[in-house]
Amino acid sequence: MNCEDISFRYRPDRPWVIDGFRHTFKPGVTLVKGASGCGKSTLLRLLAGFLEPQAGRILTPFGTAPTDTRFQRCALGFVFQQLNLLPLATVERNLMLAGSLAELPTEQIAANSARWLRVLGLEAYARRLPQSLSGGQQQRAAIARALVREPTVVLLDEPTSGLDDLNARVIIRSLEQFITGDRICVVSSHDTRLESLADETLNFNHFLPLEGHLEALV
Amino acid sequence: MKPSTLIISYLWKDTWKRWCEQPGSPTARVFVTALLVVVTTVILTAFQLVERSLRERLERFGLDTVLVREAVAPNSPGFFRHGGGPDALAMLETSGRKLRLRQLFVRGQTEWRENNLPVFTYPPEALPALAEMLSTQTAAVCASAELPRNALLRVRIGHRSVLAGVARPPNWLRALAPDDFVLVPQGWLEEEERLGWLATTVFQRGLGAPPMEQIIAAVNVMAILDQRTPPQIQSALPLMRELDEMHLRHQQWRGVLAGILGAAVALVYGAIAVLEFRQNLFVGALLRSFGAPRWLLYFRHWLENAALANLAAIGATGLVVALQETIFGTLGFPREMLASAGANAYAGGALVGILVWINVGAFLSSLPVAAGLRQPVGEILN
Numbered sequence: 001m002n003c004e005d006i007s008f009r010y011r012p013d014r015p016w017v018i019d020g021f022r023h024t025f026k027p028g029v030t031l032v033k034g035a036s037g038c039g040k041s042t043l044l045r046l047l048a049g050f051l052e053p054q055a056g057r058i059l060t061p062f063g064t065a066p067t068d069t070r071f072q073r074c075a076l077g078f079v080f081q082q083l084n085l086l087p088l089a090t091v092e093r094n095l096m097l098a099g100s101l102a103e104l105p106t107e108q109i110a111a112n113s114a115r116w117l118r119v120l121g122l123e124a125y126a127r128r129l130p131q132s133l134s135g136g137q138q139q140r141a142a143i144a145r146a147l148v149r150e151p152t153v154v155l156l157d158e159p160t161s162g163l164d165d166l167n168a169r170v171i172i173r174s175l176e177q178f179i180t181g182d183r184i185c186v187v188s189s190h191d192t193r194l195e196s197l198a199d200e201t202l203n204f205n206h207f208l209p210l211e212g213h214l215e216a217l218v
Numbered sequence: 219m220k221p222s223t224l225i226i227s228y229l230w231k232d233t234w235k236r237w238c239e240q241p242g243s244p245t246a247r248v249f250v251t252a253l254l255v256v257v258t259t260v261i262l263t264a265f266q267l268v269e270r271s272l273r274e275r276l277e278r279f280g281l282d283t284v285l286v287r288e289a290v291a292p293n294s295p296g297f298f299r300h301g302g303g304p305d306a307l308a309m310l311e312t313s314g315r316k317l318r319l320r321q322l323f324v325r326g327q328t329e330w331r332e333n334n335l336p337v338f339t340y341p342p343e344a345l346p347a348l349a350e351m352l353s354t355q356t357a358a359v360c361a362s363a364e365l366p367r368n369a370l371l372r373v374r375i376g377h378r379s380v381l382a383g384v385a386r387p388p389n390w391l392r393a394l395a396p397d398d399f400v401l402v403p404q405g406w407l408e409e410e411e412r413l414g415w416l417a418t419t420v421f422q423r424g425l426g427a428p429p430m431e432q433i434i435a436a437v438n439v440m441a442i443l444d445q446r447t448p449p450q451i452q453s454a455l456p457l458m459r460e461l462d463e464m465h466l467r468h469q470q471w472r473g474v475l476a477g478i479l480g481a482a483v484a485l486v487y488g489a490i491a492v493l494e495f496r497q498n499l500f501v502g503a504l505l506r507s508f509g510a511p512r513w514l515l516y517f518r519h520w521l522e523n524a525a526l527a528n529l530a531a532i533g534a535t536g537l538v539v540a541l542q543e544t545i546f547g548t549l550g551f552p553r554e555m556l557a558s559a560g561a562n563a564y565a566g567g568a569l570v571g572i573l574v575w576i577n578v579g580a581f582l583s584s585l586p587v588a589a590g591l592r593q594p595v596g597e598i599l600n
Contacts, residue, residue: 042596045595046596050507050594050596050599051594051597069511073508080504080507080599083501083504083599086505087501088228088231088235093224093228097221097225097508098508100220100221101221101225101508101510103221
């Protein structure tokens with residue numbers, strides 16, 4: 001997955017969040033590290049095609065832009081920091097919907113759901129609504145929802161933020177199992193527990209606008 | 219299962235839950251629409267009923283018919299008890315057919331009809347024109363659209379009683395009276411004729427005759443030339459003018475109500491749709507991040523608004539139809555008019571237009587949602 005000199009800012013009157021970033025994400029896990037506000041989450045949303053860069057371009061492994069609907073539906077798995085599950089659908093239904101939108105056959109969706117629910121320790125919660133789950137369970141369910149689609153590109157935004165070691169370990173194990181072959185996984189986090197998972201680490205702190213932080217410190 | 223089925227099923231569940239949690243939202247929309255539709259339906263139906271009433275009057279009177287009435291008192295120069303006397307409107311015979319009658323200042327009564335019947339006497343010259351109404355048993359005729367044809371009935375006129383045969387009046391004579399009337403040969407009611415009469419001429423314009431306005435003007439001019447009091451002239455022209463005016467007003471009201479209804483639906487529904495869209499902003503964005511198409515999320519809002527608006531409109535129209543006799547009876551429309559055809563057809567006719575305006579409003583109300591759905595997922599979800 002190629003980023004070719006991409007620049008992005010949220011409003012024309014705001015400073016650049018990402019300015020002239022160039023990188024090729026290779027198969028395996030890339031850990032994007034950096035302090036809060038350095039643009040890690042923005043990078044992931046650009047890679048997912050949920051935002052579009054004002055300059056430069058991003059190319060998916062299929063040679064398309066990430067805004068391509070087919071890429072988003074069939075080849076992308078994204079885990080957001082907060083809201084990840086449809087509140088009125090059970091965990092199982094969330095997984096089924098995600099798999100179905102990825103155009104997987106029903107049997108495969110069922111098999112994938114069963115697998116990832118088991119790996120992530122959620123079998124007992126499959127018929128529960130997200131609101132009845134704990135934060136860790138919800139985050140694991142979100143990862144299951146992303147993996148059930150068998151995506152080529154998995155993007156995880158702070159997947160272990162605020163989670164205890166046990167939950168973090170379950171998540172790391174599931175990712176280790178999933179990231180094989182040509183699959184690309186980009187994880188944005190400043191959680192050191194994820195460092196063992198990474199094949200490559202990218203320091204994003206050079207995009208951090210220091211002024212505000214220094215002022216706060218003073 | 220197909221992805222669209224799953225998404226639609228989820229969106230339906232989401233909508234239903236929202237309605238259950240905030241019943242005020244759908245109720246307010248339904249109530250506002252129903253109220254507006256009831257008012258609109260009643261106004262438009264009332265216009266249609268008035269138009270219908272005018273048309274019926276016009277039909278009964280006849281488009282080419284003129285009724286000329288002139289009072290003849292016992293001391294006036296035109297008072298000839300026997301025979302018709304000079305005909306001031308003789309020149310009209312070249313332009314159509316004409317019948318001279320005398321309307322007496324008495325009324326007739328039958329055992330069938332309690333109301334008084336106007337009584338006309340006809341001269342012998344009128345026999346060819348009235349031939350189709352006359353029976354062999356009596357020369358008196360009770361012209362009625364409802365009483366059984368050819369029946370013989372006794373009509374009391376003042377102190378006298380005459381036997382009259384029931385006949386249907388030909389169309390051109392229906393202008394003589396709105397309901398039933400009695401025709402008696404001149405000379406049968408000598409006592410009553412002594413009081414004077416209204417010299418009544420029914421004229422039906424023929425093909426190729428001058429326009430009605432010119433004929434009426436000619437009658438007036440002749441009265442002035444003969445130094446007579448201008449006669450009372452009744453024609454379809456005022457009714458046609460009234461009908462045209464009513465039709466124009468109907469169209470204007472239709473336009474105004476269309477604007478009000480469409481704008482009200484667009485504003486009320488639009489405001490609620492925007493609020494609910496914002497409440498569900500994250501869920502919508504999440505669905506889009508899964509790959510759910512934007513049009514489906516827009517379609518949900520449009521369909522919700524359209525379904526509520528149409529449901530309210532159809533329900534409100536049904537209510538007006540069910541209560542039509544009470545509503546339009548209170549507004550002063552004769553019950554016979556409502557009973558004969560009912561206002562259903564009119565309310566139903568108005569419904570088509572109302573549904574169009576409401577759906578335009580529902581569509582407009584969903585446009586802000588369409589604009590909201592253009593916001594990138596990445597700007598909504600963190």
